[in-house]
Amino acid sequence: xxxxxxxxxxxxxxxxxxxxxxxxxxxxxxxxxxxxxxxxxxxxxxxxxxxxxxxxxxxxxxxxxxxxxxxxxxxxxxxxxxxxxxxxxxxxxxxxxxxxxxxxxxxxxxxxxxxxxxxxxxxxxxxxxxxxxxxxxxxxxxxxxxxxxxxxxxxxxxxxxxxxxxxxxxxxxxxxxxxxxxxxxxxxxxxxxxxxxxxxxxxxxxxxxxxxxxxxxxxxxxxxxxxxxxxxxxxxxxxxxxxxxxxxxxxxxxxxxxxxxxxxxxxxxxxxxxxxxxxxxxxxxxxxxxxxxxxxxxxxxxxxxxxxxxxxxxxxxxxxxxxxxxxxxxxxxxxxxxxxxxxxxxxxxxxxxxxxxxxxxxxxxxxxxxxxxxxxxxxxxxxxxxxxxxxxxxxxxxxxxxxxxxxxxxxxxxxxxxxxxxxxxxxxxxxxxxxxxxxxxxxxxxxxxxxxxxxxxxxxxxxxxxxxxxxxxxxxxxxxxxxxxxxx
Numbered sequence: 001x002x003x004x005x006x007x008x009x010x011x012x013x014x015x016x017x018x019x020x021x022x023x024x025x026x027x028x029x030x031x032x033x034x035x036x037x038x039x040x041x042x043x044x045x046x047x048x049x050x051x052x053x054x055x056x057x058x059x060x061x062x063x064x065x066x067x068x069x070x071x072x073x074x075x076x077x078x079x080x081x082x083x084x085x086x087x088x089x090x091x092x093x094x095x096x097x098x099x100x101x102x103x104x105x106x107x108x109x110x111x112x113x114x115x116x117x118x119x120x121x122x123x124x125x126x127x128x129x130x131x132x133x134x135x136x137x138x139x140x141x142x143x144x145x146x147x148x149x150x151x152x153x154x155x156x157x158x159x160x161x162x163x164x165x166x167x168x169x170x171x172x173x174x175x176x177x178x179x180x181x182x183x184x185x186x187x188x189x190x191x192x193x194x195x196x197x198x199x200x201x202x203x204x205x206x207x208x209x210x211x212x213x214x215x216x217x218x219x220x221x222x223x224x225x226x227x228x229x230x231x232x233x234x235x236x237x238x239x240x241x242x243x244x245x246x247x248x249x250x251x252x253x254x255x256x257x258x259x260x261x262x263x264x265x266x267x268x269x270x271x272x273x274x275x276x277x278x279x280x281x282x283x284x285x286x287x288x289x290x291x292x293x294x295x296x297x298x299x300x301x302x303x304x305x306x307x308x309x310x311x312x313x314x315x316x317x318x319x320x321x322x323x324x325x326x327x328x329x330x331x332x333x334x335x336x337x338x339x340x341x342x343x344x345x346x347x348x349x350x351x352x353x354x355x356x357x358x359x360x361x362x363x364x365x366x367x368x369x370x371x372x373x374x375x376x377x378x379x380x381x382x383x384x385x386x387x388x389x390x391x392x393x394x395x396x397x398x399x400x401x402x403x404x405x406x407x408x409x410x411x412x413x414x415x416x417x418x419x420x421x422x423x424x425x426x427x428x429x430x431x432x433x434x435x436x437x438x439x440x441x442x443x444x445x446x447x448x449x450x451x452x453x454x455x456x457x458x459x460x461x462x463x464x465x466x467x468x469x470x471x472x473x474x475x476x477x478x479x480x481x482x483x484x485x486x487x488x
Contacts, residue, residue, distance in 0.1 A: 068414055073122050281295075
């Protein structure tokens, strides 16, 4: 792998662009285009399997619990392997790490489409999780390096908006293709093979043409942000200490930060509902919506979440100018608590009938607009402020490790609750033609795994009113000490 400098420098940003050492097309950096394409494909890949749960259920005779285990396998491996990204980012440039992860998930995605047995499916989903574990923290650290502290909410919100293109495209195309055959290949398998081909191509292009932003020169520097100025002004410095020694120091430093601990705590419970919602498409089809109707409803929810993410980031950025120590926390709690009434409305109050398409669409849109703020408005921007610059990839990696390992249990838990408590019977439920009883049982399972965790998530943000300010000041002092050592 290519060696990298010790210090990060700014990455791609629509607000604060950098001059990447790569060719341009139509005035846009090829590096910028490819990095965004990688993020789009990452979300598209995650959306594929949930979009074809019905077809996989029929072909492999799998119930909701079995399908949940497929999601659990990928998410759990992704969580356990996430620290690898932090270690690799300390030693190698991030485009190489990004390309490696992309190639890994592409190969696994193709293998999922070719699997003939359920155990094969589960194994390759695990390998898929390994690829995503490498990619996601690297992308997050690139975003954090790109924005000044006062605009990181908008930066992460915009990243969520762009990534939603992949989630919508991957989920919608897979859902529509699932009911067809292409040259004798079932549509759901064909969707996986196509995604694998495109992902592998993007991985190769990332390796060949993307330059690590650490080696880029800034065009715009926020003069009022001393952290930002230090970041983009740092000179390249090859790591002189052993890789594992440096990694151990970074891990220990991150784990001691109280803000990190409480954000991870809320994330452990707060990410459970999001994992459980992979059953939404299957639920719509059980209600009686066809493939296109289910795809449209899921897309409406995704659009609402992506716009809401950007909206939440912008609101938090604006409020943090006046309340720098508490604004982001307040916005996150608002979003977490709004999830409760909307989950109740969606899963219990709207009649579970295909005749209520408009009611579902409006509820899903409003729900997405309000419940999707936490990452962009609080979690990701706050992480960037409470650790020294060189530890940013590591903190995002460990966040994924802790949150993902626990939230991975949500998908199989929904299946077990639906089957064992609310009476979902995989043998009597007709997934192909819809099932009132199956839809009701699945909705009750979803309600159980959303309302309670989201309520706890909002409460667990409360200690940050005390710890965030202190941790931010400690991180600034650490960065200043590093700067003084470099100048000597």
